[in-house]
Amino acid sequence: MSETDVSMRVVADHMRAMTFLIADGVVPSNEHRGYVLRKIMRRAMRHGKHLGMKEPFLYTLVDTLVREYGDAYPELRSGRDAIIQVVRSEEDRFDAVLTSGLPRLEEAIERAASSGGILPGEVAFRLYDTHGLPIDFIEDTVQARGLRFDKDTFERAMEGQREKARAKSTFKGSAWQDTAWTAGDALRQELERVGDNVFRGYESTEVNTQVMALFDAGRQEIESLKTGQEGFIALSATPFYLEAGGQVSDEGTISSPQGEAQVTGLVRAAGWPRLHAVTVKSGT
Structure with missing residues (x-):
């Protein structure tokens, strides 16, 4: 043959x-x-x-x-x-x-x-x-x-x-279980308005999107994340799959003119867009 x-x-x-x-x-x-x-x-x-x-x-x-x-x-x-x-x-x-x-x-x-x-x-x-x-x-x-x-x-x-992945599991695991996110009323209302209708992964592996919210590792709303920091990002659209039905979350990169962050997983927040667990690699 x-x-x-x-x-x-x-x-x-x-x-x-x-x-x-x-x-x-x-x-x-x-x-x-x-x-x-x-x-x-x-x-x-x-x-x-x-x-x-x-x-x-x-x-x-x-x-x-x-x-x-x-x-x-x-x-x-x-x-x-x-x-x-x-x-x-x-x-x-x-x-x-x-x-x-x-x-x-x-x-x-x-x-x-x-x-x-x-x-x-x-x-x-x-x-x-x-x-x-x-x-x-x-x-x-x-x-x-x-x-x-x-x-x-x-x-x-x-x-x-x-x-290295096992060493980081505490950060990701506790974040997955804890749904206590601290955010102002205006941000909460906007996140609830959008909801988790942001997934575009079946259409493209890359999307142009906007940052809706940033949270630090303690789930507190913040203005920015700096190089080396871990935290969470809510986006208006995303190609990243959220763990469900036995399929694990995607990993990848979020880039902007101001910096780059490594996506290590995704977190479900009831009524909100999915949150990307990230480590900032460069910039803010």
Whole structure:
């Protein structure tokens, strides 16, 4: 069987799996069922690249699945638009990752090829952690070039990352449970007026938005957060998914001309927009 045949079979099989998973309510994420779905989707996308597909294409195949299986599984018909949105959004997200990370992976592979044929684990971790390249994508690309990958060092770096995440769990965990937010009457009224109708993640992975409110780690309304501070941000629109139904919250970055903050999770506040738990990386 040729590589083209293999890629076509992978795309067909994975397309079927992802369509049914999304119809069942699974959302791509970095944990649990959502992580399995994301891996399935991204493997199909990689094989699409092998077939010469340069633009998002998986979402155009949803209608084929609906046509073939919609009579037996009516949830495919009723969820068709949402399935297409989720698939297209994940394709756009992966394309953005490749645009940013692939040139850096190519540079790292060239260095490895000229210095022993091994991609260092710490380099792979940086590509994974900073630039978002999936580790299986890195590993497949390295092996396709006839090189080796130092997975032991990568796993040690991953464990260090997990330790840091566990160290921060007290901040995020207590914030999740405590709904006592201190804010002025005018701000409360505005947040209640907007409500949690701000999610745009099925439409785009990036949105232009406005900061509605800032809170410090003690859930007190404040005017600004400075470099190194942890706190919470309410936005008028967001692409970040809020943990629900077993799917964990998204992580990412909020940027403005004044600074940048790392989003480490999201918090539900009854009747308000979802609040982004952040650490300010630069500026205010």
